[in-house]
Amino acid sequence: MAEIRIRNLAKTYGKTTIMQGIDLQIAHGEFVVILGPSGCGKSSLLRMIAGLEEISEGLVEIGGTVVNALEPRERGCAMVFQNYALYPHMTVAENIGYALKVARIPKAERMARIRATAESVGLGDFLDRRPGQLSGGQRQRVAMARAIIREPKVFLFDEPLSNLDAKLRLQMRQEIRKIHNRIGATSVFVTHDQHEGMTLADRLVVMNKGTIEQIGTPAEIYERPQSLYVAGFIGSPPMNILPGQVSTARRGVLLEDGTLLPILSQLDAGDGAMVHVGFRPEQAELVEPGRGAFDARLDMIEEMGAARLCHLLFEDIPVSVLTEGRPALATGAPVGIRLTQEALHLFDANSGHRIELRRIDTRLVEMQPSA
Template sequence: MAGVELRNINKQYGHLRVTHDVNIDVRDGEFLVLVGPSGCGKSTLLRMIAGLEEITEGTVSIGGRVVNDISPKERDIAMVFQNYALYPHMTVHQNMGFSLKLRGEKSAEIDRRVREAAQILGLADYLERFPKQLSGGQRQRVAMGRAIVRNPQVFLFDEPLSNLDAKLRVVMRGEIRALQQRLGTTAIYVTHDQVEAMTMADRIVVMRDGRVEQIGTPLELYDHPINLHVAGFIGSPAMNFVDGHLEVADGGLHVRVNADCRLRLPAGKRGEAGRAVSCGFRPEHVALTETGPIPGRVATVEMNGAFTTLLVDVEGRQLTVQTTERPRWTRGDAVYLTPRTECLHLFDAETGDCLGAQPR
């Protein structure tokens, strides 16, 4: 097993820079998830770790060894791709053992390791089948088995669940996480799905436009986002934002949203009166009340059994409320939103940075 170090990683195609001075330390045995919107550079970063993309500037180290000039097959990594990349003319057994065959391993050793991996993945009864005879989830397990038999220092996953249906994705993300914990192998996992990131990761790297925005545990990012991008990206449903300015009144600090609406901030919040801010609160941290600071009208009511999610129109902007109450509202109802003051997040309107956050 091994840790992975990325130091000042830059990738450039002509005049287009894809990543900007990326620095990440992946701990030995850690499950690290790279997450961000499409085009943010996360897959390119993964491919540079794998050696499938050339690094313009910076260094990648695996197990303390700089691997910039080492070929992919000599880096002791195994990669699981989005499209499985299985050979259609080979059986499951042949697909899983192919890389070992290329290494020149003896047939008996290949068979032992393939059957051992198949037992772990629940594929023991499918070894003589061809990929076309398998379901999507089974094909993904074969792709994972092909990685396991190599016993690599690092697993790399490039959006491996994006081709699966929603229910199977939930099952497979649990299986991948349990497998990684069982093997204890360092894993770097790329996804654009922040729910996958939150449920699977030891730590998450949030990226935007080729830059690392924040690194932390799922709850650190959820509770203490460093800027508007992280706050809006992490969490489902997404965080609500209202714009306003800071105001000192009644012995405390408030966000003045409009002439009729202001939100009192907890005692620990600091800021200069008159400063333009964006105030954020999560859907589960706001209640619908008969009176309150934010008036609006119900636009949509969505029920999924455990929760009721409402979209409330507030001066042309839709805010989200999530509650465990059974629905008693209908479209057009007048309501008031009352956020929990201890759960409010303040961001500078110009820079987007969280007020009071530690510098990056």
């Protein structure tokens, strides 16, 4: 069993702390994706699990053993690097089998395992080539085969798909997931691409500035982002955020222009509290001016193929709405935005934390602008 437990992990370089207070438990066989912008510490976290980077503080356990002081090879991890990191002077077979050669596995067994592994990732015909003679996707497969052949307890992926073109990336994404399902090892996958994270993960870990913002299934994170940061980071196009002020007397949030957004739930915020209201472009709807929750003006329309992304301006704050129809609107034309109660997310303006809306009425209520 290879569950990973990370307790109160921190990383410091001299006096600068780049990561702290990381607590994470990964179950055996789970596929966890660590998602975050560049510089958020996600790669450092992975490298600390791998043993390539020293742990400044805290504990990393793999399969019940504290591995802080162990060499990478003793941790039972295999890693796939962003730039593949293949040995350029070795053939594909030698690359795949290098770990076995170092481990002094007899040549006959080694060759058999190399062949089997290469076949399983579709490289059977390329064993004698050098990395320089392979395409990007094939190199990626060699890197995967090199990790698979060691039969590791834990697979670590450091942005392995970011050097591939879009089409190949989709294909390799599926293959990685299939390999994970087949082998059943624990996988930790680092990426800055939320689509990759969403599609691959059993659980997502969203990181920002060296701390974990939220851990949850992709659906949980999409539906109930715990902070303003996660709300803005997950979802494409990103969530719309409008500043406002809670009014308990009028049971809603007053937007900047004085429009009231009614909140038909119990609200855990005091009167006059400054908040941010968020809603996703795909959960809003364009209606006649004056018939939605609030009005905005059209700025431009982006054609997305299956839908249109309408960029609007509300009091100079950009707001976007995804619509399946083809709105015939001129730039600057007023338009209403209709929202359901379910679409609304509330965040504390100071801390950025989510304010829970305990639904007391889950009816679809059409919100009218208050007079």
